[in-house]
Amino acid sequence: MDLKNIFEKFSGKSKIFRNREALQARYHPEKILHRDKELEKIAAILAPSLKGEKPSNLFIYGKTGTGKTLCVLHVAKQLEEFAREKKGNVRIIYVNCKLKRVADTPYRLLAHILHELGQEVPSTGLPTDELYKAFYDLIDRRSDVIILILDEIDQLVAKSGDDILYNLSRIDSELKKARLSIVGISNDLLFAENLDPRVKSSLSEEEVVFPPYNALQIKDILEERARIAFQQGVIGEGVIQKIAAISARSHGDARRALELLRITGELAERKDMNKLTLELVDEAEEKMESENIIETIKAQPQQYKAVLYTTIILNEKNMEINTGELYNHYRRLCSQIKVRPLTQRRVSDIIAELDMQGLLSAKTINRGRYGRTKSIECTIPLRLLEHVKKILREDLGL
Ligand SMILES: Nc1ncnc2c1ncn2[C@@H]1O[C@H](COP(=O)(O)OP(=O)(O)OP(=O)(O)O)[C@@H](O)[C@H]1O
Ligand SMILES: [Mg+2]
Missing domain, CATH: 3.40.50.300 (P-loop containing nucleotide triphosphate hydrolases)
Incomplete structure (x- = not known):
């Protein structure tokens, strides 16, 4: 493979970026808007x-x-x-x-x-x-x-x-x-x-x-930063608005908005395009979401990983799982990887925490006189599942 082509392409002047650093986390903007x-x-x-x-x-x-x-x-x-x-x-x-x-x-x-x-x-x-x-x-x-x-x-x-x-x-x-x-x-x-x-x-x-920024405020922040970071005319129609709208929906976080703009720019560059487009924003958002999910999973403690892995495997077998079933399989996994299983009560807490982090969803189901249980489902996007399983297997020593 000829890496020289790649190096050459990226060592020249970028068609997209004028000052890439202006989109990095440690950059301190001169202008602070809306504050x-x-x-x-x-x-x-x-x-x-x-x-x-x-x-x-x-x-x-x-x-x-x-x-x-x-x-x-x-x-x-x-x-x-x-x-x-x-x-x-x-x-x-x-x-x-x-x-x-x-x-x-x-x-x-x-x-x-x-x-x-x-x-x-x-x-x-x-x-x-x-x-x-x-x-x-x-x-x-x-x-x-x-x-x-x-x-x-x-x-x-x-x-x-x-x-x-x-x-x-x-x-x-x-x-x-x-x-x-x-x-x-x-x-x-x-x-x-x-x-x-x-x-x-x-x-x-x-x-x-x-307070969180609203979409208009984020748009201004992005526009100001884009002016410094990008070559003239490379930002397609509606791109900034779209990023601002996405970020305002997820609690007005300017850091995420700037990150999304940066990733969109990087995708355009990698694909050798002349413009940032709306499609690239979608792609960048997906990429960012994937990276976040993977990072969240990697940061989980061992027992959480065990619970999550069990959920994924059972879900794949198309089983509707409740806490009891999950717990039984979790215990089996624990003996396989030689860790001491936690109590069912503690595992229920872990399920609730994984639910809060958006990695699975646990719905309470009322079974009349048999009491209540939870129906547990993995919510990790399908496109990531194979990758996630691989990470979990490695981390659990399977
Ligand atoms: N009003 C603004 N104008 C320009 N850039 C901004 C503005 N607000 C935030 N930013 C940029 O957004 C990013 C996040 O801002 P900052 O680090 O100050 O957030 P924070 O409130 O401290 O977040 P955290 O609680 O996660 O530490 C930084 O890159 C910062 O430069
Ligand atoms: Mg801070």
Whole structure:
């Protein structure tokens, strides 16, 4: 096979893309559309830092892809620049708690924050209290206002509990010179409800909510980005509208919309076409959906995979399955792969969770005096089934 052709085709100037990076996740757009209100609110809440006062702690929430990280980083950057010009002492520390190993334990988080402030501590070994003390001492040397942004803060609490938030929010009252404010960001809308009430009230002294974008707003965001990313005239009629409509239907997620636009462009390029077309959008959507399903499946714990695999196999035999039958076959599978089976009750919970993730559907059926059971059906698209089975067999060691 002559790979040279392929390399040649892609090393030249792209007919489709002008600046591919503008569609990648880490690209920071210069223009932020339809978020003036939120940007202003955040700026107003953090502005007292310019006078050396402690801004209220701030909690920001909204669904995924609604621009929370983008807007907070934008305000933070401008605030820091403004402070520098005016010789104010504002310092911003940004931590993405979702990143592996950054926020797995309070110790790790504190070590990471200290590192950001230029102080290295051993990655394990010291008592955590000593790290709190080191952090306190370090920032209180100067009369700075420190704004600590904890992005995906729900991940931090899931991994290391909410004590750390309590302790951090208390540090401010003990500081002599410096001030410390916390900005928490989350896309888990129920997260704050489950916090310790003291932590919740201290974290949400102020709140800003990011609503989902509607189709028109997504269209504007896409158009603006397309202008930077694509060659002139390559976007077919109705393409942006279609992507915007699809994304608005699935909760107004700008990240998914931009991803769909990128994949559509890549398909056009790979097929050596001159234009992005409506058909390509369909294809891109299907591709994205497949990738999402496969990723979701790969990320399931072993027992979930076993339940899912059993469902698929039984469905293929065209059996209408209920929880009891599924459980029997699941037990057989467990003995085959030498894992200890869970109780039927636990398996019912797993079925409900797989249902919520959209991998199967479980309908309750009333059998009169025989009680109730569930009728379980796999909902993975047919075109993916062979591939999914292969993955599950490999992961289960079959
Ligand atoms: N108003 C906007 N204008 C331009 N681009 C935007 C806008 N809102 C979001 N985006 C883009 O959409 C993507 C998602 O935005 P962002 O990462 O800020 O979402 P988020 O709310 O933090 O989501 P998550 O909760 O999943 O972290 C980014 O690539 C961002 O550049
Ligand atoms: Mg984010």
